[in-house]
Amino acid sequence: MTALLRAEPRLITAGVDLLAEAVEAQAADVERVQWSPPMAGSASDLALVMADQRRDSANALALERLLAVRAHLVDVVPAREALGLGRADVLHAGPPLDWDRASGPMRGALMGAAVYEGLAPDPDTATQLIAGGGLHLDPCHHHHAVGPMAGIVTPSMWLFVIEDRSSGRRTYCSLNEGLGKVLRYGAYSAEVIERLHWMSDVLGPLMQQAVRTAGPIEVTAILAQMVQMGDEAHNRNRAGTLMLLRDLLPSLVSTDAASSDIADAARFIGANDHFFLNLAMPACKLALDAARDIPGSTMVVAMARNGTDFGIQVSGTGDRWFTGPAQVPDGLFLGDFGPDDANPDIGDSAITETGGLGGFAMAAAPAIVRFVGGTVADALDNTRRMYEITLAEHTQYLVPALDFRGTPVGIDVTRVVRTGILPQINTGMAGKIAGTGQVGAGLVTPPPEIFPDALSALATLATDHA
Amino acid sequence: MTALLRAEPRLITAGVDLLAEAVEAQAADVERVQWSPPMAGSASDLALVMADQRRDSANALALERLLAVRAHLVDVVPAREALGLGRADVLHAGPPLDWDRASGPMRGALMGAAVYEGLAPDPDTATQLIAGGGLHLDPCHHHHAVGPMAGIVTPSMWLFVIEDRSSGRRTYCSLNEGLGKVLRYGAYSAEVIERLHWMSDVLGPLMQQAVRTAGPIEVTAILAQMVQMGDEAHNRNRAGTLMLLRDLLPSLVSTDAASSDIADAARFIGANDHFFLNLAMPACKLALDAARDIPGSTMVVAMARNGTDFGIQVSGTGDRWFTGPAQVPDGLFLGDFGPDDANPDIGDSAITETGGLGGFAMAAAPAIVRFVGGTVADALDNTRRMYEITLAEHTQYLVPALDFRGTPVGIDVTRVVRTGILPQINTGMAGKIAGTGQVGAGLVTPPPEIFPDALSALATLATDHA
Numbered sequence: 061m062t063a064l065l066r067a068e069p070r071l072i073t074a075g076v077d078l079l080a081e082a083v084e085a086q087a088a089d090v091e092r093v094q095w096s097p098p099m100a101g102s103a104s105d106l107a108l109v110m111a112d113q114r115r116d117s118a119n120a121l122a123l124e125r126l127l128a129v130r131a132h133l134v135d136v137v138p139a140r141e142a143l144g145l146g147r148a149d150v151l152h153a154g155p156p157l158d159w160d161r162a163s164g165p166m167r168g169a170l171m172g173a174a175v176y177e178g179l180a181p182d183p184d185t186a187t188q189l190i191a192g193g194g195l196h197l198d199p200c201h202h203h204h205a206v207g208p209m210a211g212i213v214t215p216s217m218w219l220f221v222i223e224d225r226s227s228g229r230r231t232y233c234s235l236n237e238g239l240g241k242v243l244r245y246g247a248y249s250a251e252v253i254e255r256l257h258w259m260s261d262v263l264g265p266l267m268q269q270a271v272r273t274a275g276p277i278e279v280t281a282i283l284a285q286m287v288q289m290g291d292e293a294h295n296r297n298r299a300g301t302l303m304l305l306r307d308l309l310p311s312l313v314s315t316d317a318a319s320s321d322i323a324d325a326a327r328f329i330g331a332n333d334h335f336f337l338n339l340a341m342p343a344c345k346l347a348l349d350a351a352r353d354i355p356g357s358t359m360v361v362a363m364a365r366n367g368t369d370f371g372i373q374v375s376g377t378g379d380r381w382f383t384g385p386a387q388v389p390d391g392l393f394l395g396d397f398g399p400d401d402a403n404p405d406i407g408d409s410a411i412t413e414t415g416g417l418g419g420f421a422m423a424a425a426p427a428i429v430r431f432v433g434g435t436v437a438d439a440l441d442n443t444r445r446m447y448e449i450t451l452a453e454h455t456q457y458l459v460p461a462l463d464f465r466g467t468p469v470g471i472d473v474t475r476v477v478r479t480g481i482l483p484q485i486n487t488g489m490a491g492k493i494a495g496t497g498q499v500g501a502g503l504v505t506p507p508p509e510i511f512p513d514a515l516s517a518l519a520t521l522a523t524d525h526a
Numbered sequence: 527m528t529a530l531l532r533a534e535p536r537l538i539t540a541g542v543d544l545l546a547e548a549v550e551a552q553a554a555d556v557e558r559v560q561w562s563p564p565m566a567g568s569a570s571d572l573a574l575v576m577a578d579q580r581r582d583s584a585n586a587l588a589l590e591r592l593l594a595v596r597a598h599l600v601d602v603v604p605a606r607e608a609l610g611l612g613r614a615d616v617l618h619a620g621p622p623l624d625w626d627r628a629s630g631p632m633r634g635a636l637m638g639a640a641v642y643e644g645l646a647p648d649p650d651t652a653t654q655l656i657a658g659g660g661l662h663l664d665p666c667h668h669h670h671a672v673g674p675m676a677g678i679v680t681p682s683m684w685l686f687v688i689e690d691r692s693s694g695r696r697t698y699c700s701l702n703e704g705l706g707k708v709l710r711y712g713a714y715s716a717e718v719i720e721r722l723h724w725m726s727d728v729l730g731p732l733m734q735q736a737v738r739t740a741g742p743i744e745v746t747a748i749l750a751q752m753v754q755m756g757d758e759a760h761n762r763n764r765a766g767t768l769m770l771l772r773d774l775l776p777s778l779v780s781t782d783a784a785s786s787d788i789a790d791a792a793r794f795i796g797a798n799d800h801f802f803l804n805l806a807m808p809a810c811k812l813a814l815d816a817a818r819d820i821p822g823s824t825m826v827v828a829m830a831r832n833g834t835d836f837g838i839q840v841s842g843t844g845d846r847w848f849t850g851p852a853q854v855p856d857g858l859f860l861g862d863f864g865p866d867d868a869n870p871d872i873g874d875s876a877i878t879e880t881g882g883l884g885g886f887a888m889a890a891a892p893a894i895v896r897f898v899g900g901t902v903a904d905a906l907d908n909t910r911r912m913y914e915i916t917l918a919e920h921t922q923y924l925v926p927a928l929d930f931r932g933t934p935v936g937i938d939v940t941r942v943v944r945t946g947i948l949p950q951i952n953t954g955m956a957g958k959i960a961g962t963g964q965v966g967a968g969l970v971t972p973p974p975e976i977f978p979d980a981l982s983a984l985a986t987l988a989t990d991h992a
Contacts, residue, residue: 061730288893289756289765290926302768305775310789313779323776330772426926427754436929460756460816460892461927463902 069181081264098478102512105519108114109474112465112522122351122359122375123452123470126415129350131231132276134223136267138260139353139371141246142232148179151200153211153408154366155381159190163367165246165403168494169210170195174247176256177214183248183495201362201373204349205232206341206408209244209490210367214352217256222342229349231342235267235376240333240497246403247497266317266325273311276510279305279343279400282336283417284456287467293340294409294418295432295486295501299500300336305329331449335422339410342416351375351470357526358518359451360471363414363483363506367406367490370506374514376521382514384507391433391502401499403492410485416454416469419484419503421448424467432501434488442484442503443468449475449483473518476511535616557574562942568978571985575940578988580822588817588825588841589918589936592881595816597697597749598742598865600689602733604726606866608698609669617666618789619677619874620832620885621847624663629833631669631869634960635676636661642722643680649714649961667830670815671698672807672874675710675956676833683722684730688745688808693813699961701725701733703962704798706963711956712869713963732783732791739777743770745809749883750801750922753933758891759806760875760884761898761952761967766802771795789979807874810881817841817936821991824984825917826937829880829972830950833956836972840939840980842987848980850973856957857899857968867965869958882920882935885950885969886912890933898952898967908950908969910936915941915949939984940976942990 074095083090098106109115139145150173152166162170174195180186181385187196207213212234219232221345230517237255241247271277278396282303286292305326306335312322329335348361356424357375371381386404393401411419422428423443426436440461446468447453453466471483482505491501535554540561549556564572575581605611616639618632628636637652640661646652655661668671675680678700685698703721707713724976737743749771752758755765764882771792778788812829820932823841830837837847850869859867878884888894889909892902909925919932937949948971955966 087538285764290754298751299765299768302765303771306771306792309771309792309796310777313785313789313792318781323779326772326775326779330775429926436926460895460902 073430077251077307086247096480098511099480099508100135102477102515103514105512106474106477108215109358109515110517112356112525114525116356116487118356118376119451119470120356122354123148124359126347126470127452127455128226129224129280130226131222131279131346132225132275133220133271133279133339135221136218136264136271137219137221138215138264139219141214142219142221143205143213145213145215146196146488147177147215148195149198149215150195151198151203151205151207151211151213151498153207153368153406154364155369155371155383156199157366157368161368163403163406165490165496166210166367168246168248168496169212169243169320171494172211172243172252175248176217185480198508199364201364201409203232204230206411207234207244208236208337208341208346208409209407209488211408212243216260218267219259220339220342222339222346222449224346225352227350229346230350231346233338233342235263236330236332236335236338236490239334243380243499245497246489246494248495262321263325263328266312266315266321267308269315269317270308272314273306273468276320277307278341281455283340283343284458287421287424287457288460290425290427292418292428292486294337295488296333296428297336297340298333300340301333302337305338323377328387337409338358340417341411342425342436344411345394348411353378356522358415358473360473363410363485364408365405365410367403369394370405370510372442372510372514374518377517382510382517384510387504387507389487389502389504391489391500392431393500394498397491397499398479401491401496402489405485405504406490407487409487412483413483416457416467419427419486420468421457421459422459422486426461427476428486432503432505445481446484448479449481472489473511473514480508482506482508548605552879562946564870565946565974565978568981571981572940572943574985574988575981578913578991580821580991581824584820584822584842585825585917585936585938586794588820588823591816591919592813592936593918594692595690595746596692596990597688597745597812597815598691599686599737599745600675600742600806601687602684602730602737603687604681604730605679605685606684606700608685608687609671609679611679611681612662613643613681614661615664616661617669617671617673617677617679618832619666619675619872620830621671621835621837622665623816623832623834629869629872630958630960631835631872631962632676634712634714634962635678635709636836637960638709638718639678639680639686641680641714642719657818665830666874667828669698670696672811672877673710674702674803674807674875675873675954676712678709681734682726684726684733686805686808687810688805689742690812691742693816697812697815699808701729702798702801702804704794705800709932711954711963712960714961715758725859728787728912729791729794732778732787735781735783736778739780740774742900742907743773745805746922749806749809750924753887753890753923754926756891756893758884758887758894758952759805761896761954762799762891763802763806764799766806767795767799770802770805779938796812803875810877810883813881815875816867822988824939826939827895829951830874831871831876833869836871837974838972838976838980840984843980843983846983847974848983850976853970853973855953855968855970857955857966858897859966860964863965867957867962868955871951871953871970872956873946875953879949880937882923882933886921886935887925887933888952889927892927894952895953898969899909900969911947912950914945915947924981937981939977943981946974947971948974
């Protein structure tokens with residue numbers, strides 16, 4: 061003790077800057093450590109879950125399974141056939157939701173879906189139909205599927221079929237409609253419905269022929285390349301879309317379709333930088349589904365929003381959703397739109413962040429800041445911060461700007477609760493009034509309270525097990 | 527003076543680290559400035575050229591013209607037609623060269639060219655033909671053209687035609703053959719010649735139809751996008767190739783060609799990440815040609831290598847070449863090849879660096895280090911260092927990782943001589959034995975002495991003018 065007092069003081073400070081500054085003013089060495097207390101009320105749950113002897117090996121197994129998945133595009137088929145949807149079945153993004161609690165863009169998309177399927181002659185009639193329980197709503201996630209924004213899947217829509225060749229496990233996602241006035245952003249005007257019909261009449265069957273001829277297309281390999289080419293696979297899918305087009309092109313040309321239809325399809329895909337998003341999403345879901353249902357694992361396996369609620373699912377707690385109110389993103393707006401026009405966060409696309417892409421891979425996509433706001437330094441910081449709450453670095457998605465370090469992957473509920481750092485999502489913004497379409501893009505985080513909720517459930521299970 | 531001695535010392539040091547370190551050890555403030563004397567023997571020329579009153583405005587005009595160019599792909603035509611080449615005319619990369627001084631890969635490419643054109647039945651006979659003066663050799667640069675590596679252009683080869691829509695000025699480049707055993711790397715085996723015939727019989731005419739139908743394709747706009755997508759447009763042209771394919775696709779599909787030929791062409795282009803290089807190069811030349819022949823301008827308008835000599839041309843000195851021995855690049859090798867297999871630097875592709883891309887834009891393409899060697903930090907440093915020897919930042923080519931700063935453009939002979947910093951080129955490496963093909967890729971600089979030579983010529987002209 062005497063020796064300690066006699067030596068030059070060397071201090072480590074955590075949290076309180078005032079102390080560090082006072083000591084520094086006296087010319088002593090200070091090592092500042094970033095630290096904050098765990099989220100309020102979570103200390104005892106945290107202790108229980110951290111003490112769960114299954115945790116380390118369960119998380120290691122979850123990661124191993126996640127990283128072993130190689131997603132392949134193997135087919136394109138109507139949802140009716142792929143998922144066995146009945147005439148009035150409609151899937152939507154996020155955790156479960158009913159019409160009463162649905163936000164504007166979700167309502168708009170459901171109205172458009174009913175018109176598209178011929179269940180209602182016009183949007184007004186559709187409203188009455190849906191409000192009266194005439195559609196059977198269910199989350200995409202409950203059917204091995206994901207959908208961007210409103211995430212609507214109806215029986216006549218064609219789906220990408222993504223398969224892990226070693227396990228045979230499959231996931232599904234609709235074909236991307238483009239930007240602006242589109243169903244997934246809650247628009248339901250005649251042009252929207254017309255485009256959806258062209259997609260099911262022309263694009264879907266053409267893609268089916270091309271994919272079946274081209275053979276499985278390695279989506280995971282394309283994602284790995286994208287991260288070398290400035291895409292983060294949520295709001296930038298430019299390189300990915302171009303690579304898909306390149307891979308499908310020779311067989312697209314060789315289909316027996318009319319060359320004008322082939323040219324239209326090529327033009328449609330080539331003009332939509334986001335087309336590949338609908339492959340990135342089910343590829344991430346495929347990897348995360350492999351990591352589900354491992355007792356003791358604290359890894360998040362889904363983050364999804366329905367425009368009203370933000371929900372997560374955790375490997376160790378099965379299919380249970382932990383939900384809280386979806387937040388409004390902060391970002392850049394199109395045209396005359398502003399913050400007051402934006403709906404709260406919506407869509408299954410946060411599956412990309414859950415899988416180590418999107419906001420977690422922003423360091424690989426500095427140009428994204430021109431779309432979602434912020435600076436290039438912010439983009440790098442976002443990725444770096446996510447290492448604090450994740451279990452590993454992705455072995456396939458390597459970030460050149462970080463000297464080819466893998467993206468942060470495997471969100472750990474305990475780390476989120478302990479550090480208070482929330483997953484960083486970058487996302488499109490839908491207009492809050494049904495029928496508007498896209499109003500911007502920006503950054504958002506989940507409601508903090510869902511992580512202590514999930515931790516509490518994990519703590520109960522840990523206690524039951526012990 | 528007394529006040530100066532009484533005050534705390536504050537020092538600025540340049541060059542001599544020992545002094546700075548000694549002062550720092552005494553706890554004084556030192557500001558280290560990077561400085562080195564100008565290149566040996568160039569001081570008086572530098573003084574004359576710096577004093578040339580035309581210099582500032584001449585360079586400003588050169589830059590203005592360079593940055594105003596918008597390159598468009600307007601046509602694809604045989605060289606015979608585009609450049610009026612006669613049967614035995616052959617263009618090559620770099621400054622003027624004859625057979626006696628030609629390196630292995632240049633000889634190999636010339637031999638292959640003679641066989642391809644039916645001027646000789648086999649490579650041995652071709653050797654005798656060329657050594658006897660049976661081919662008329664001339665640099666691409668003397669015909670508004672550029673060619674990668676050996677840069678061979680013969681009458682039957684099809685060329686991209688690039689045009690600046692406002693001035694009508696045009697430049698030309700051959701279609702890229704792919705990697706490995708290809709003519710431009712000095713290979714001349716049967717497969718090489720066969721591929722060249724397929725390119726002139728099938729690919730060229732198909733591209734012509736597609737480009738004429740698609741209308742002008744904005745090459746400058748694609749280059750601007752590439753820099754956002756990890757390409758530097760010399761050794762990485764992945765995103766560029768994909769964007770070209772996307773833009774040509776609808777009209778490619780609509781040509782009257784056999785769908786198997788269209789599929790073959792799509793497969794050929796899609797499988798060659800370097801296909802777009804042959805558009806990036808003439809686009810850069812087009813911009814730089816606009817900046818030629820401005821009296822008093824010290825801006826470099828061409829850097830080119832023929833495998834033996836490295837040459838530059840400068841705006842203020844017209845068509846005169848300043849040449850020195852080409853250096854051997856330092857980099858990464860394919861398969862079992864090593865440094866002893868590499869030919870000295872070859873090709874017109876350093877026109878990309880001259881135009882603010884390639885090695886000058888490496889900060890935009892960190893993944894390039896996996897192809898040419900070095901670290902990501904080196905890639906960033908290369909771009910940052912080039913600002914020291916250039917006149918401006920490019921207004922179209924913005925680097926996300928540098929907070930969207932424009933790439934360094936407009937190499938200034940006076941700055942190179944004054945700082946001793948040489949232009950940084952990244953390049954492919956050809957095997958030094960004729961027929962080998964590519965052996966690697968790496969980094970290289972021009973022979974330093976060509977810059978004082980150019981400066982001396984500028985000084986003579988400045989004196990004549992004054």
